Amino acid sequence: MEKEGTPTGQHVIQTIPIYIGVTGHKDIPEETVPDLKATVRAVIQYLHDTYQNTPLTVISSLAEGADTLVAEVGLEAGCGLIAVLPMPREEYERDFPSDTARHGFRSLLDKAEAVFTMPYAKGSTADSIRHPGEHRDRQYAAAGNFVAAHSQVLLALWNGIEMQGPAGTSAVVRTKLSRNFDQATCKPDPFFVPDSGPVYYIFTRRRTKDAGIVTKPPKPAGMDWFEDKGEHTITGVDVLYPAFWNNQETGEKGRITPRAYYAEILHKIDAFNADAKALCRSDEVQTSRQYVFPAEHANGLPRGMTAICNLYGTADVLAQRFKTESLRALKILLAGAVVGFSFLSIFSELLATVYILALFPATLGMLFLYWRRKKEIKDKFSDYRALAEALRVQFFWKLLGSRESVTDHYLRKFKREMGWILHAVRNVSIEANHACRTARPPDRNASFELAMRHWVEDQRTYFEKKCGEKQENIEKQEAFTLRLFVLAMLLVAALFAIKGVFVFVLGHADDPLGMEDVKEWLIGASLFVSIEVLLATGAARAAYVEKSGLLEEVKQFQRMLSLYKRAHRLIRERLAADGPEKAEELLIELGREALTESGDWLLLQRSKPLEMPMEG
Numbered sequence: 001m002e003k004e005g006t007p008t009g010q011h012v013i014q015t016i017p018i019y020i021g022v023t024g025h026k027d028i029p030e031e032t033v034p035d036l037k038a039t040v041r042a043v044i045q046y047l048h049d050t051y052q053n054t055p056l057t058v059i060s061s062l063a064e065g066a067d068t069l070v071a072e073v074g075l076e077a078g079c080g081l082i083a084v085l086p087m088p089r090e091e092y093e094r095d096f097p098s099d100t101a102r103h104g105f106r107s108l109l110d111k112a113e114a115v116f117t118m119p120y121a122k123g124s125t126a127d128s129i130r131h132p133g134e135h136r137d138r139q140y141a142a143a144g145n146f147v148a149a150h151s152q153v154l155l156a157l158w159n160g161i162e163m164q165g166p167a168g169t170s171a172v173v174r175t176k177l178s179r180n181f182d183q184a185t186c187k188p189d190p191f192f193v194p195d196s197g198p199v200y201y202i203f204t205r206r207r208t209k210d211a212g213i214v215t216k217p218p219k220p221a222g223m224d225w226f227e228d229k230g231e232h233t234i235t236g237v238d239v240l241y242p243a244f245w246n247n248q249e250t251g252e253k254g255r256i257t258p259r260a261y262y263a264e265i266l267h268k269i270d271a272f273n274a275d276a277k278a279l280c281r282s283d284e285v286q287t288s289r290q291y292v293f294p295a296e297h298a299n300g301l302p303r304g305m306t307a308i309c310n311l312y313g314t315a316d317v318l319a320q321r322f323k324t325e326s327l328r329a330l331k332i333l334l335a336g337a338v339v340g341f342s343f344l345s346i347f348s349e350l351l352a353t354v355y356i357l358a359l360f361p362a363t364l365g366m367l368f369l370y371w372r373r374k375k376e377i378k379d380k381f382s383d384y385r386a387l388a389e390a391l392r393v394q395f396f397w398k399l400l401g402s403r404e405s406v407t408d409h410y411l412r413k414f415k416r417e418m419g420w421i422l423h424a425v426r427n428v429s430i431e432a433n434h435a436c437r438t439a440r441p442p443d444r445n446a447s448f449e450l451a452m453r454h455w456v457e458d459q460r461t462y463f464e465k466k467c468g469e470k471q472e473n474i475e476k477q478e479a480f481t482l483r484l485f486v487l488a489m490l491l492v493a494a495l496f497a498i499k500g501v502f503v504f505v506l507g508h509a510d511d512p513l514g515m516e517d518v519k520e521w522l523i524g525a526s527l528f529v530s531i532e533v534l535l536a537t538g539a540a541r542a543a544y545v546e547k548s549g550l551l552e553e554v555k556q557f558q559r560m561l562s563l564y565k566r567a568h569r570l571i572r573e574r575l576a577a578d579g580p581e582k583a584e585e586l587l588i589e590l591g592r593e594a595l596t597e598s599g600d601w602l603l604l605q606r607s608k609p610l611e612m613p614m615e616g
Contacts, residue, residue, distance in 0.1 A: 012285045014310035015273040016424045017057045017080065018047065018266060021151025023144060023172035024066020024158060027207040033069065036157060039202050039236040040073045043155060046234055048077070051266055053273040057082055059151055061143050062108050064101055066157035066169075066204065071108050082430070083112040086143035087129055087136075114303075116434045118142040140167035148176040150430055152197045152266060152423060157204040160220040173199055177225050177242050197262055199225075199240040226258065261419075268420035272318070272384070280317050288320075289313030292392055293454055304431025308395045311428045315388040322381035329374040330547055334540040336367040338533065345532045349525045382605035387421045389598040393591040394425055396455045398432040399447050400584055405433060410595045418602070448580045451587055456568050463561035470554045477545050484538035491531045498524055552604050560597055563590070 028036065047056055057080035060071045071081055085092050089109070096102045109115060120129070121138040128135040144167060148154060154176045156169060163170045176199050201220060220238075226245040227238065241258040289298070289309050298309060340363035347356040394406045406429075407422045426433075498521070545551065567590045575583040 012282050012289060012310045012313060013276055013280045014285075014307060014314045014428065015053070015055060015276055016269050016311070017055045017427055018051060018153070018269065019082075019151045019427060019430075020044070020047070020056055020058050020070075020074065020079070021147040021154040021176075022058060022060045022067055022070040023147060023154065023156050023169050024070070024202075025169055025204055025206045026063055026065035027209075028065045028069070028157070029205055029207045032205060035236075036066075036069060036202065036204060037073050039234070040070050040155065040157075041077060042234050043153075043200055043202075043237060044074060044077045044079065047153070051270040053277060054266070054270045055080060055273075057113075059084060059147050061086060061140075061147065062105055064096060064105075068104060068108065069157070070155055075108075075111060081108065081112045083109055083115045084143045084146050085115065085117045086139040088117055088126075091126070091129065114431050116146070116431075117438075118146065119438050137165065137167045141171060144168075144172035145175055148172050148196070150426065151176075152262070154197065154199045155202065156199050157202050158220070159204060159206055159209075160201070162220070173201075173220070173240075177240060196242060198258065200234075201238040201240055202236060265420045265423055268383070269424060271380075272315075272387075272420075272424070275318050275380070275384075276314050279321055280314055284317045285310065285313040287313075288316035291316065291458075292395055293450075297450060297454075302431070302435065304429070304433075304435055305395065305398060307428050308391055308398065308432060311424070312388055312391040312395065315384045315391060319381055319384035319388055322377050322384060325374075326378040326381045327548060329370070329377060330544060333367060333371060334544055336363055336370070338536045338540050340364050340367070341536045342529070342533050345529045349528045349532075350522075378605070382602055383418065383421065385605075386418065386598060386602045387424055390421060390425050390595065391428075392455070393594055394429055394432075396451045397588065397591055398429065398436055399451055400587060401436050401439075401444065401447065402584070402588055403433075403436050404588055404591070405429070406591075406595060409592055410599065444584075445580055448575075448584060448587075452568075452571065456564055456571065456587075456590070460561065460564035460568055463557050463564060467554065467557045467561055470550060470557060474545065474550050474554060477541060477550070481538045481541045481545075484534050484541070488531050488534040488538070491527050491534070495524060495527055495531075498527075549604055553601075556597065556601055556604070560594075563593055563597070567593075 044056065056074070056078075058071055058074035059082045060067045061084050062068055062071055075081060093102055093105065096105055118139055119142075120126070121135070121142060124135040124138060129139055130136075154173070156173050158169045158173060161170065162174070165171060176196055220240065225240040226243055227240055233239065239259075241262075245258045286295075289312055292312050293301075293309055298306070301309065340360050343356055343359040343363060347353070347360070390406045390410050397404050397406070405426070407426050410422065410425075567586065571583050571586045571590075574586055
């Protein structure tokens, strides 16, 4: 079920939610419900307190028992709700044994912000799923797989006993811990740190089968998992991680723990949301989102596509803001270094007092404090730019109705440091991704032309303009630096002229090759200081060009311009020869190439951190 897009200009600042998945038993003893609700409430409160800027959303199939319990507690605690139905609503309601249970299900469904119905598994039909058995079980398995794949935290209200079969509580937990997700939902990546998140295991008895169990078993049995002993625990909750972590090797900075890894992902999402709330204005985001899709077309978008577009606008505004702040910080650091060096030069050549000398370490000390406060802004700029470019590709892939996802292709080199971006893209795309799994765009030709015009052609125009602007900027920087060095050389010539006056006019020929007599003269000493300051300023300007990545950025923009020019020609040729379906394949490939270039750009930015100028 999709909802209308947000009207243009309203509520366009998009934050990234954290998804809390739920799986658990249907037949929970009534006497245990209050304690289970209290434990679930404590987990949700812990997440609210830890990630205060981030909305929480429960993903639940709304089955009787655990699914309904967590959904109700989540709504009471201010969480959103996404319903994932294993089959069409009318058929699913047959699972509810009473009118009271059906009424509760319908009430929760009405409160859900989105409702996803799993498509029929291959070989299944409406008739084949009506009776218990393999076909119906596969629908439950698909819903459980979806919940496990899309949640950052999975709450498992479970008795800890492994059961065989594709569906059920233990199957969902096993899927989460093994990362064996349905390929259509989330492609696994066996060579990198898993991003599937932890399982919060809450021991839960079943009404009939576990009547004899009074106390919690020592640990879940029957499957591989890892428990981080350093995890902050909530009473009644065990936090389990994929077994991958049992064999995790120690890196340069020591052994990474799953607790730290997943917490860093969520903290970075929370930091983005905090920046979005503090630094973004709706009018700025509205302007930025039009760089992807113009307002005249955006009003008719489904809500899932609108969310991607809004998050692009939010990330773009933040990237621009932090880019400006990063360049300003770099200028201040380099200018401060020149000022500090100037005090040292003045002490050496003009005024050898303790006050002048003290200004040198004082300046560097202030620069160090400023650097410590500003060092993270360049990383935020590169992170938010990388997120925005990922969302551009994701938006147009979904506009075409493609099942391809950016998360399967992007930032493989930065899986540990940049995993939060993949979670952000996956979370904000949840509705658009599901829509592409269940239906194709009604007018594919119109979608294709919109993608060509507002992606390929707009990007080609953008890079043409930017290549010229950036090349002009580099030339201005180089010309200014050259003028500084020329002026320094002229001052050196002036020193020689002054020496000539001393030797040939004033008759000081005792030491015709020495410059001490010139330095003792105030004008001569001042010229020495000026030359040193000019050279230091020129070096700082050159360092600015190098540290800001202007030269490499021009080369990258030229590659992107060439890519979009070539893509435009080839796609139009393919369209004329083979029709829109074959031409769409080239658009998908273009997206992969754009993601590769964005990853290379990110690598470049990460290799040029904001550093203290005196660190070399």
